Amino acid sequence: MYVGTYAKYNDGSLFGMWVDLVKCGDYDTFMEVCHNLDDMMGHLASYFDYDAYARDLFIDDFYFTDGYVFRR
Numbered sequence: 001m002y003v004g005t006y007a008k009y010n011d012g013s014l015f016g017m018w019v020d021l022v023k024c025g026d027y028d029t030f031m032e033v034c035h036n037l038d039d040m041m042g043h044l045a046s047y048f049d050y051d052a053y054a055r056d057l058f059i060d061d062f063y064f065t066d067g068y069v070f071r072r
Helices: 006-010 027-035 037-047 050-060
Strands: 002-004 016-018 062-065 068-071
Touching (some): 002 006, 050 062
Antiparallel strands (some): 002 016
């Protein structure tokens, strides 16, 4: 899955990174990987709400079952 920010996308930038959700395994690991976008985005990362983004992903697009992440 490609992870970026809506703000960057709306500004015409597709900057982000590919994240292998299978390797993440759970919500906490996914969040840790996303926070490592901090290194890539520098001070701009503080403007992105990673918790809300992950929550929104798992509302409709993904779900956890027995420690695995699946796409709906």
